[in-house]
Amino acid sequence: MTAQPKDSSARRGTPDATRRNEASRRAIVTAAFELVGEVGYAKLSIEGIAARAGVGKQTIYRWWPSKGAVLFDAFLMFTGDQAPALPDTGDLEADLKTVLRATVEELNDPRFDEPMRALNTEILHDPALAAVYAERLDGPMKELKKQRLRAAQRAGQLSEAVDLDVAIDLLWGPLLNRWLQRSGPLTSGYADAVVETALNGLRPHA
Amino acid sequence: MTAQPKDSSARRGTPDATRRNEASRRAIVTAAFELVGEVGYAKLSIEGIAARAGVGKQTIYRWWPSKGAVLFDAFLMFTGDQAPALPDTGDLEADLKTVLRATVEELNDPRFDEPMRALNTEILHDPALAAVYAERLDGPMKELKKQRLRAAQRAGQLSEAVDLDVAIDLLWGPLLNRWLQRSGPLTSGYADAVVETALNGLRPHA
Amino acid sequence: MTAQPKDSSARRGTPDATRRNEASRRAIVTAAFELVGEVGYAKLSIEGIAARAGVGKQTIYRWWPSKGAVLFDAFLMFTGDQAPALPDTGDLEADLKTVLRATVEELNDPRFDEPMRALNTEILHDPALAAVYAERLDGPMKELKKQRLRAAQRAGQLSEAVDLDVAIDLLWGPLLNRWLQRSGPLTSGYADAVVETALNGLRPHA
Amino acid sequence: MTAQPKDSSARRGTPDATRRNEASRRAIVTAAFELVGEVGYAKLSIEGIAARAGVGKQTIYRWWPSKGAVLFDAFLMFTGDQAPALPDTGDLEADLKTVLRATVEELNDPRFDEPMRALNTEILHDPALAAVYAERLDGPMKELKKQRLRAAQRAGQLSEAVDLDVAIDLLWGPLLNRWLQRSGPLTSGYADAVVETALNGLRPHA
DNA sequence: GCCTAACCGAGACGGTACGTCTCGTCTTTAC
DNA sequence: GTAAAGACGAGACGTACCGTCTCGGTTAGGC
Numbered sequence: 001m002t003a004q005p006k007d008s009s010a011r012r013g014t015p016d017a018t019r020r021n022e023a024s025r026r027a028i029v030t031a032a033f034e035l036v037g038e039v040g041y042a043k044l045s046i047e048g049i050a051a052r053a054g055v056g057k058q059t060i061y062r063w064w065p066s067k068g069a070v071l072f073d074a075f076l077m078f079t080g081d082q083a084p085a086l087p088d089t090g091d092l093e094a095d096l097k098t099v100l101r102a103t104v105e106e107l108n109d110p111r112f113d114e115p116m117r118a119l120n121t122e123i124l125h126d127p128a129l130a131a132v133y134a135e136r137l138d139g140p141m142k143e144l145k146k147q148r149l150r151a152a153q154r155a156g157q158l159s160e161a162v163d164l165d166v167a168i169d170l171l172w173g174p175l176l177n178r179w180l181q182r183s184g185p186l187t188s189g190y191a192d193a194v195v196e197t198a199l200n201g202l203r204p205h206a
Numbered sequence: 207m208t209a210q211p212k213d214s215s216a217r218r219g220t221p222d223a224t225r226r227n228e229a230s231r232r233a234i235v236t237a238a239f240e241l242v243g244e245v246g247y248a249k250l251s252i253e254g255i256a257a258r259a260g261v262g263k264q265t266i267y268r269w270w271p272s273k274g275a276v277l278f279d280a281f282l283m284f285t286g287d288q289a290p291a292l293p294d295t296g297d298l299e300a301d302l303k304t305v306l307r308a309t310v311e312e313l314n315d316p317r318f319d320e321p322m323r324a325l326n327t328e329i330l331h332d333p334a335l336a337a338v339y340a341e342r343l344d345g346p347m348k349e350l351k352k353q354r355l356r357a358a359q360r361a362g363q364l365s366e367a368v369d370l371d372v373a374i375d376l377l378w379g380p381l382l383n384r385w386l387q388r389s390g391p392l393t394s395g396y397a398d399a400v401v402e403t404a405l406n407g408l409r410p411h412a
Numbered sequence: 413m414t415a416q417p418k419d420s421s422a423r424r425g426t427p428d429a430t431r432r433n434e435a436s437r438r439a440i441v442t443a444a445f446e447l448v449g450e451v452g453y454a455k456l457s458i459e460g461i462a463a464r465a466g467v468g469k470q471t472i473y474r475w476w477p478s479k480g481a482v483l484f485d486a487f488l489m490f491t492g493d494q495a496p497a498l499p500d501t502g503d504l505e506a507d508l509k510t511v512l513r514a515t516v517e518e519l520n521d522p523r524f525d526e527p528m529r530a531l532n533t534e535i536l537h538d539p540a541l542a543a544v545y546a547e548r549l550d551g552p553m554k555e556l557k558k559q560r561l562r563a564a565q566r567a568g569q570l571s572e573a574v575d576l577d578v579a580i581d582l583l584w585g586p587l588l589n590r591w592l593q594r595s596g597p598l599t600s601g602y603a604d605a606v607v608e609t610a611l612n613g614l615r616p617h618a
Numbered sequence: 619m620t621a622q623p624k625d626s627s628a629r630r631g632t633p634d635a636t637r638r639n640e641a642s643r644r645a646i647v648t649a650a651f652e653l654v655g656e657v658g659y660a661k662l663s664i665e666g667i668a669a670r671a672g673v674g675k676q677t678i679y680r681w682w683p684s685k686g687a688v689l690f691d692a693f694l695m696f697t698g699d700q701a702p703a704l705p706d707t708g709d710l711e712a713d714l715k716t717v718l719r720a721t722v723e724e725l726n727d728p729r730f731d732e733p734m735r736a737l738n739t740e741i742l743h744d745p746a747l748a749a750v751y752a753e754r755l756d757g758p759m760k761e762l763k764k765q766r767l768r769a770a771q772r773a774g775q776l777s778e779a780v781d782l783d784v785a786i787d788l789l790w791g792p793l794l795n796r797w798l799q800r801s802g803p804l805t806s807g808y809a810d811a812v813v814e815t816a817l818n819g820l821r822p823h824a
Numbered sequence: 825g826c827c828t829a830a831c832c833g834a835g836a837c838g839g840t841a842c843g844t845c846t847c848g849t850c851t852t853t854a855c
Numbered sequence: 856g857t858a859a860a861g862a863c864g865a866g867a868c869g870t871a872c873c874g875t876c877t878c879g880g881t882t883a884g885g886c
Contacts, residue, residue, distance in 0.1 A: 021858070041331055045846055056859040061848065117330050123387055124323050124330075125247060130388040138389060159410040165390060166399045167408055169380035174372070177379040180386065181329055182336040183344060184371065193372045201407025202373055204365040225836055225878075253867055262838045267869065431830060431883075453743055459872055468833045473874065529742050535799060536735050536742075537659055542800040550801060571822040577802060578811045579820055581792035586784070589791040592798065593741055594748040595756060596783065605784045613819025614785055616777040637852070637862055665841055674864045679843065 027053035033074040041118035068122030086148040092157040100191035233259035239280035247324035274328025292354040306397035439465035445486040453530035480534030498560040512603035645671035651692035659736035686740025704766040718809035
């Protein structure tokens with residue numbers, strides 16, 4: 001469950017995960033998630049998490065290598081394991097608009113805004129965490145997106161020539177970017193425009 | 207020249223910019239830029255900047271509201287005021303590939319990687335700084351991009367119906383996102399693929 | 413009027429006392445006296461005095477060598493130049509009790525407590541200021557005391573053999589000490605006891 | 619051992635003295651005592667003490683409420699717990715002269731001058747510290763003095779009518795005062811004169 | 825009745841120290 | 856052996872003052 005266990009070998013002093021106190025673990029990630037929403041990323045501290053969780057600091061240091069790893073686990077717990085497949089009504093454009101509008105909704109939800117920004121901050125400066133994020137959170141989500149796009153290819157609604165990774169970046173990249181940099185309003189209208197433009201391309205049509 | 211002048215009115219206690227020591231200002235932003243490259247964003251401190259610049263801490267706090275604002279000014283000084291127009295050979299696709307490949311190059315340049323990540327971290331959590339960034343750095347750049355795209359529209363290489371802001375997001379968003387989240391390799395091949403896919407769209411062609 | 417003029421020679425840059433702004437001088441010492449009573453010695457600052465007096469800091473540094481010197485001048489202005497002779501009713505014991513009771517009164521007056529403690533603090537650590545204090549404030553007072561004691565010697569109420577400096581220390585030293593160290597209650601009863609014991613001596617009488 | 623333990627109750631946040639690191643405590647008071655002698659009271663800083671002691675600043679702030687309290691403990695450690703009884707040869711005058719000459723000696727010793735002045739400065743402005751000083755350092759010393767004076771009363775060398783507190787103030791007050799205010803030379807001759815005058819009184823003798 | 829030197833208010837500057845906060849490690853006690 | 860608790864060395868935070876240094880704007884003699 002932990003993002004980056006320091007070590008799982010038999011080295012002396014290595015925490016033995018079987019001994020781990022599950023109640024403390026939950027208290028810590030819960031406290032981290034709540035605190036980041038309350039005080040913001042900049043004022044989030046290990047000491048604060050430990051105090052809120054009613055836990056010794058060492059218990060955090062024992063099981064997580066960094067503040068980012070705690071935050072990541074907090075994210076896993078509160079958003080994780082959800083997200084079944086993407087909708088498939090047979091109409092790719094409509095389905096993509098539905099999904100991207102939901103993404104916009106989520107990014108504008110104040111309950112998720114701070115935690116998400118915090119996680120992105122950590123990822124920004126910690127390649128190891130970025131890798132874990134890619135594997136544990138972004139990866140599964142991307143696979144679902146690819147499944148839907150592959151279905152669209154089979155249905156003839158998406159060019160066979162297109163690299164699906166590029167396609168996904170073209171659809172979701174603009175949204176994420178606008179959210180991260182606040183470079184413009186993040187509305188469902190924008191989501192629609194992105195979907196339409198990405199599908200049709202920038203070139204003029206005959 | 208300062209990112210966020212606290213106030214320029216006649217309110218009591220407001221620093222009087224005319225008295226400002228230009229030598230100190232330059233020493234501070236230079237030190238900030240150098241240090242963020244040497245020790246990384248996480249270990250960048252106001253104290254360190256002041257020491258390196260041979261300046262009292264108060265001189266920083268007097269003129270900048272946050273570490274991010276210093277970093278922003280450092281950016282302005284070292285990257286700023288450049289960037290003429292985008293190339294216009296008449297071939298939009300080729301020109302975009304040239305520009306996006308250059309962007310990829312820049313993002314992979316270790317001299318700019320840390321400072322840029324640092325700036326993005328600050329923007330991520332400081333809407334005021336984000337606004338200044340949008341106005342002072344991103345805005346002018348965006349205008350240049352729009353000029354090129356408008357020329358392409360006039361030349362019939364770009365659909366008249368397309369919203370230029372969306373077009374820009376579709377082209378540059380994927381790159382920035384991949385760089386920020388390290389969600390995949392950032393190569394010139396990727397830049398080409400993004401340009402081609404964005405221009406042609408995801409739909410199959412007749 | 414100034415405690416320790418930095419220099420009165422013709423050296424370049426030496427302030428010319430004839431040019432001195434009397435209004436500023438008064439504002440400064442007044443502000444110093446008020447502030448030390450309001451915020452206490454520990455929190456008394458040159459900046460605070462300058463701000464309260466509506467004066468530039470340099471105007472203080474130009475005319476006084478130290479915070480203590482300002483305080484001393486403040487003292488001179490507010491307590492100075494008073495104190496005529498000590499009472500002489502012909503009864504030494506009664507007169508001394510009157511005077512020491514008045515001293516007790518003064519030391520217990522909250523308006524003078526803080527400024528006096530502040531002055532004593534400076535004297536404690538600044539021999540130069542101590543010398544000025546001895547010359548300008550303590551000296552004249554001591555002379556008045558000696559006059560009264562000499563009269564008592566002539567009247568046969570004080571031993572001719574006694575060193576008047578020692579006598580004065582014996583009478584006023586205990587009071588000052590008790591005040592400075594708060595080593596006991598400072599009452600008129602204590603003043604009386606000191607006078608009686610000093611006059612009669614500690615030895616048993618026949 | 620600490621001057622002013624903030625609290626020893628079960629209140630939250632109160633330091634638990636049983637956990638205290640004795641080595642750090644000793645290093646701090648030693649550093650404080652050395653530093654006050656080297657750089658003087660005015661330039662004595664918590665930061666300097668911490669650096670000299672090889673200790674974090676917080677360790678000082680955790681256990682002492684003020685710079686004065688540290689100084690006080692330093693005093694306790696370096697002068698404390700000594701001082702047996704006062705000499706009793708049967709000759710009160712001679713014994714008092716011996717003791718007061720020793721006091722003069724001590725006050726003139728440069729190794730004790732600065733620390734003592736520093737302590738007196740703090741006492742001057744901190745009633746709480748004054749109370750602790752009265753209880754822990756001055757009190758025991760005063761008791762010893764009283765014992766000697768009571769013996770003198772039993773031996774018929776000191777008036778039964780005399781208040782011992784007043785007697786002590788009469789003997790030691792003048793010395794302390796002269797030392798604090800530098801109001802005159804502090805010599806063994808002066809000590810002798812004080813003893814003689816105090817014993818015989820100021821009145822002329824038959 | 826100018827000229828010019830000094831004072832004046834204001835406040836920026838390079839610094840030092842403050843007292844607080846958090847870091848990551850270490851130690852103690854209880855379970 | 857894990858956990859809560861929290862002391863510890865370290866060091867950055869943002870603030871308050873230090874004493875020095877310009878900066879314009881008055882004064883106030885000396886010419």
